[in-house]
Amino acid sequence: MNHDSRTYPFKFSIITAVYNVASYLSGAVESILCQDIGFKESVELILVDDGSTDSSGEICDHYQALYPYNIKVLHKPNGGAASARNAGIALASGKYLNFLDGDDKLSPNTLSAVYNFFSTVDDQISLVSVPIQFFEKKENAHRLNYKYRDGKDQIIDLNVQYSYVQMSIASSFIKHNVLNDHSFDTSLRYAEDAKVIMQLLLDHPYYGIVPSGCYYYRFRNTQNSALNGTKLHREWYLDCLKNYLQWALHSARQKYGKIPFFVQYNVMYDLQSRFGVPEIPESVLTTAEHLEFRTLLKELLQSIDDKIILEQKNLSREQKDYIISFKKGNGTLTHAPEDLFFQYGNLKLYPASSYLLKLFHAEISGKDLRITGSVKFNSRFPYPSALYVQLQRHMLKARIFYCDWSANTSSDFVFDGTLLSQFLDFEVKIPLRFLHGQSTLLFYMVCDSQPVRFKSLRAESSFPAVTSSSGTSCQLSIVSHTLSLKKRRSFF
Numbered sequence: 451m452n453h454d455s456r457t458y459p460f461k462f463s464i465i466t467a468v469y470n471v472a473s474y475l476s477g478a479v480e481s482i483l484c485q486d487i488g489f490k491e492s493v494e495l496i497l498v499d500d501g502s503t504d505s506s507g508e509i510c511d512h513y514q515a516l517y518p519y520n521i522k523v524l525h526k527p528n529g530g531a532a533s534a535r536n537a538g539i540a541l542a543s544g545k546y547l548n549f550l551d552g553d554d555k556l557s558p559n560t561l562s563a564v565y566n567f568f569s570t571v572d573d574q575i576s577l578v579s580v581p582i583q584f585f586e587k588k589e590n591a592h593r594l595n596y597k598y599r600d601g602k603d604q605i606i607d608l609n610v611q612y613s614y615v616q617m618s619i620a621s622s623f624i625k626h627n628v629l630n631d632h633s634f635d636t637s638l639r640y641a642e643d644a645k646v647i648m649q650l651l652l653d654h655p656y657y658g659i660v661p662s663g664c665y666y667y668r669f670r671n672t673q674n675s676a677l678n679g680t681k682l683h684r685e686w687y688l689d690c691l692k693n694y695l696q697w698a699l700h701s702a703r704q705k706y707g708k709i710p711f712f713v714q715y716n717v718m719y720d721l722q723s724r725f726g727v728p729e730i731p732e733s734v735l736t737t738a739e740h741l742e743f744r745t746l747l748k749e750l751l752q753s754i755d756d757k758i759i760l761e762q763k764n765l766s767r768e769q770k771d772y773i774i775s776f777k778k779g780n781g782t783l784t785h786a787p788e789d790l791f792f793q794y795g796n797l798k799l800y801p802a803s804s805y806l807l808k809l810f811h812a813e814i815s816g817k818d819l820r821i822t823g824s825v826k827f828n829s830r831f832p833y834p835s836a837l838y839v840q841l842q843r844h845m846l847k848a849r850i851f852y853c854d855w856s857a858n859t860s861s862d863f864v865f866d867g868t869l870l871s872q873f874l875d876f877e878v879k880i881p882l883r884f885l886h887g888q889s890t891l892l893f894y895m896v897c898d899s900q901p902v903r904f905k906s907l908r909a910e911s912s913f914p915a916v917t918s919s920s921g922t923s924c925q926l927s928i929v930s931h932t933l934s935l936k937k938r939r940s941f942f
């Protein structure tokens with residue numbers, strides 16, 4: 451890393467693009483004012499009012515009047531977050547830069563924790579990140595926070611820890627002198643921050659993490675998590691893929707002669723949300739744009755190794771299966787003893803037996819033990835012709851009991867109009883006369899004339915040991931991938 455000999459009047463410049471966040475802006479500003487590093491001595495706050503039509507601009511001016519030495523305010527016509535951040539960089543005089551959003555917050559110790567770490571490794575990295583915690587509508591940790599699970603400050607080597615994705619500029623702290631060589635791409639409505647970070651990491655694939663800091667991301671009560679605003683804009687489907695993801699892959703190949711795993715993983719992480727969109731409204735993409743979107747998806751996947759797709763932590767098995775088929779074609783449906791799977795050369799995808807079977811209820815009804823549940827079915831496999839339970843007892847012939855079952859359409863998982871998976875609800879009745887002592891229940895479906903035994907069972911909280919009014923009881927428990935059943939008669 452290049453040594454920076456310049457003197458900076460502030461340790462940090464916090465640059466905030468402000469657009470119609472009057473209800474939240476004071477909270478963001480106050481989280482900077484109360485930093486334990488000492489606001490007046492160490493921090494510069496730059497508020498860029500990007501053409502707000504509410505009272506956000508007045509709030510900016512109010513705080514600037516209170517702290518004229520530490521707070522700068524720029525009022526400009528609306529141009530988007532990228533242009534506002536670029537304008538803020540031009541005004542910054544801190545050694546490290548951060549881009550706090552106007553409706554979010556920093557924990558009080560964040561700046562001191564980041565500064566203390568930078569002071570020990572300043573010649574090795576140009577970027578430090580802190581965990582993201584959601585608040586308001588939902589209160590949970592960001593799914594990328596696994597990077598911080600060791601709980602210690604450290605330098606991440608992306609050549610080794612390639613799954614440690616960093617895309618948020620808001621939770622990042624960047625050396626001013628390094629960022630001077632870059633700017634936010636104003637042609638991007640989404641991922642303009644991720645592109646800047648990728649530029650930095652392509653030059654130097656190392657960054658620091660400080661688990662003790664925290665960026666509080668406001669998940670607003672008005673946000674719809676099922677179909678949020680990004681999914682209603684064509685730019686998210688097209689511009690982001692072309693001007694960020696394609697750019698990242700092309701730039702990496704030019705620089706390294708190949709695409710490093712950390713770039714592939716980052717691109718696939720960004721792509722995965724596209725494979726979670728059930729339907730793309732016609733008002734968002736025209737027919738031609740829809741075809742372009744799917745073509746772009748397939749082209750991008752050609753540059754991503756299969757292993758990187760399968761290692762994604764937030765994709766379901768059926769999504770990964772579909773994505774591989776989307777990339778490579780349908781593959782070969784292969785029969786195995788009590789199983790089915792799709793195969794691409796040496797690559798074997800998730801077998802049908804690995805999909806989840808959930809057990810909901812068990813009760814003794816008259817002379818029968820009645821069990822209900824559901825099985826998750828990957829729709830790429832041939833549709834089942836039957837579901838059944840096989841009862842096994844020591845030294846006795848196994849018995850088969852067929853289930854009544856139907857598709858639960860409310861649980862359908864769909865991507866762009868294609869059904870990827872659904873749950874099949876079932877009910878089976880086993881006459882009590884066949885239950886003696888300890889028995890084992892195995893669950894099967896018949897698929898393409900092939901019996902498939904489910905190996906992933908989960909009992910829901912409503913699945914109990916059961917007792918009838920006559921005193922007959924059954925103790926039920928899951929052992930490995932089978933259901934163990936012990937019948938006994940009580941005498942009370």
